[in-house]
Amino acid sequence: MDWGPIYLTLKLAVATTFILLLVGVPLGNWLSRTTSWWKPIVETLVSMPLVLPPTVLGFYFLIAFGPEQFLGSWIDKWFGIKLVFSFPGLVLASVIYSLPFMVQPIHSGLSSLPNSLLEASQLMGKSKWKTLLKVGLPNIKASLLTGIILSFAHTVGEFGVVLMIGGSIPDKTRVASIAIYEEVEALNYTTAHTYSLLLLALSFGVLLSVYLINGGYLKRFWR
Amino acid sequence: MITLDIHKRLRAEGGHMDLQINVRIQSGDWVTLYGPSGVGKTSTLRMLSGFMKPDNGSIVVSDITWFDSVGKVNLKPGLRNIGYVFQDFALFPNMTVRQNLEYARKKGGNGKLLTTVLEMIELGDLQDQKPASLSGGQKQRVALARALVQEPKVLLLDEPLSALDPAMRFKLQEYLLRVHREFKLTTLLVSHDISEISRLSNTVLVLEKGKIIRQGSPTEVLLRHDISGKFKFTGVIISIEKADLMYVVNVLVQEQGVRVIATAEEVSVLKPGDQVMVASKAFNPLIYKLNV
Numbered sequence: 001m002d003w004g005p006i007y008l009t010l011k012l013a014v015a016t017t018f019i020l021l022l023v024g025v026p027l028g029n030w031l032s033r034t035t036s037w038w039k040p041i042v043e044t045l046v047s048m049p050l051v052l053p054p055t056v057l058g059f060y061f062l063i064a065f066g067p068e069q070f071l072g073s074w075i076d077k078w079f080g081i082k083l084v085f086s087f088p089g090l091v092l093a094s095v096i097y098s099l100p101f102m103v104q105p106i107h108s109g110l111s112s113l114p115n116s117l118l119e120a121s122q123l124m125g126k127s128k129w130k131t132l133l134k135v136g137l138p139n140i141k142a143s144l145l146t147g148i149i150l151s152f153a154h155t156v157g158e159f160g161v162v163l164m165i166g167g168s169i170p171d172k173t174r175v176a177s178i179a180i181y182e183e184v185e186a187l188n189y190t191t192a193h194t195y196s197l198l199l200l201a202l203s204f205g206v207l208l209s210v211y212l213i214n215g216g217y218l219k220r221f222w223r
Numbered sequence: 224m225i226t227l228d229i230h231k232r233l234r235a236e237g238g239h240m241d242l243q244i245n246v247r248i249q250s251g252d253w254v255t256l257y258g259p260s261g262v263g264k265t266s267t268l269r270m271l272s273g274f275m276k277p278d279n280g281s282i283v284v285s286d287i288t289w290f291d292s293v294g295k296v297n298l299k300p301g302l303r304n305i306g307y308v309f310q311d312f313a314l315f316p317n318m319t320v321r322q323n324l325e326y327a328r329k330k331g332g333n334g335k336l337l338t339t340v341l342e343m344i345e346l347g348d349l350q351d352q353k354p355a356s357l358s359g360g361q362k363q364r365v366a367l368a369r370a371l372v373q374e375p376k377v378l379l380l381d382e383p384l385s386a387l388d389p390a391m392r393f394k395l396q397e398y399l400l401r402v403h404r405e406f407k408l409t410t411l412l413v414s415h416d417i418s419e420i421s422r423l424s425n426t427v428l429v430l431e432k433g434k435i436i437r438q439g440s441p442t443e444v445l446l447r448h449d450i451s452g453k454f455k456f457t458g459v460i461i462s463i464e465k466a467d468l469m470y471v472v473n474v475l476v477q478e479q480g481v482r483v484i485a486t487a488e489e490v491s492v493l494k495p496g497d498q499v500m501v502a503s504k505a506f507n508p509l510i511y512k513l514n515v
Binding site: 122 | 303305307308311326329369398
């Protein structure tokens with residue numbers, strides 16, 4: 001069996017989750033604090049991947065970043081990165097596609113913290129960043145964990161977007177979900193079974209860990 | 224000294240309310256803002272601490288301008304040097320008691336202060352606990368200690384004892400008095416409790432619909448002047464019982480229940496929960512020394 005697709009899936013999920021964490025924390029924080037007129041628009045854009053068919057996202061991605069397009073050729077010229085049919089392109093598309101799964105838990109976690117906590121920290125002369133790092137984030141660990149796990153799991157489960165913009169280049173864009181599709185097409189049921197079972201076990205394990213940790217079950221056993 | 228001259232239009236029930244506060248507070252004074260809810264007590268504290276911007280006016284504290292609508296000065300909350308004890312205590316749940324205090328400590332501040340405060344407010348045994356495992360009274364003490372280690376110029380207390388039972392309240396007032404004696408901080412308190420106010424503060428500002436309608440010492444302002452009682456206490460009515468032709472009013476004075484006889488006419492304006500004054504002028508009270 002070729003482990004390439006499994007390895008690639010995990011690599012994509014880890015990279016996506018890491019970048020999402022860096023993007024999601026400031027964005028979720030901004031959404032939880034702002035009273036700006038832009039807030040509903042940004043919220044809508046963040047949530048769009050939840051309702052939009054992945055093919056739509058993939059289609060526009062192709063239009064924007066294709067090598068003949070202005071944006072695509074510009075990025076290729078200045079950064080030497082091809083975003084279509086490449087791993088970096090998959091990561092970027094996955095980040096957009098899983099954005100609500102990271103931003104929404106962080107947003108709602110931070111919104112549920114009492115305002116007085118942040119005000120108290122501000123009165124102590126701490127900057128907004130220090131307040132976020134020392135008071136905000138440590139008190140929404142459950143939301144952070146939910147965001148990380150859901151983004152990871154959602155990226156593992158991606159199919160449509162990857163198919164549209166990544167194709168199926170072995171060890172570059174051929175992730176497990178695509179591999180399963182192709183093995184079935186080629187009537188290689190045994191391999192398809194193996195990949196499917198691995199993904200099933202992975203998803204179950206990942207989601208179970210969220211509920212175990214956030215439900216406090218593990219703490220009960222450790223004590 | 225604090226010179227406060229601020230105006231802000233606030234949204235209120237059935238329209239708006241103009242909050243207009245103009246007052247001078249001497250250094251080391253303990254001033255209480257008193258009045259029903261929604262008259263702008265908390266808003267005043269929030270404007271003083273910089274979380275709410277007044278529409279116009281100025282705030283000057285010890286010759287430093289914190290806010291001036293004309294000169295466009297609006298100092299950030301963190302630069303105002305304020306210790307604020309919030310109604311919900313606002314302790315950081317992820318930190319232990321000691322870490323809460325250390326986080327609050329000023330950079331380059333007095334290194335011994337933390338230990339002094341921990342001892343004074345008797346928190347030594349609790350210092351490694353997280354806020355979630357503390358009782359209401361303990362949380363309150365931690366919040367007070369945390370405000371003190373900031374080495375503030377002004378201490379703001381927003382109904383700090385309202386969530387506690389009377390016995391605990393009484394004990395915490397002791398801590399507050401001790402702290403005020405020791406640090407001589409200019410203190411602003413929001414409170415509804417008359418016995419608390421008369422015990423703690425030296426000036427009361429009575430607010431009504433956003434304006435100060437009376438100010439002076441607690442006795443002058445809160446108690447009726449036409450009684451020259453031999454003794455008088457303030458308390459809260461617990462219950463009113465009918466006994467033959469008269470009524471018995473049970474009043475809680477500090478932690479002690481007192482039964483007072485009243486006529487039907489007197490009782491008609493009273494109900495349980497009312498703040499009342501119990502006074503006697505015809506009899507000379509007896510005094511016994513307590514061996515404590």
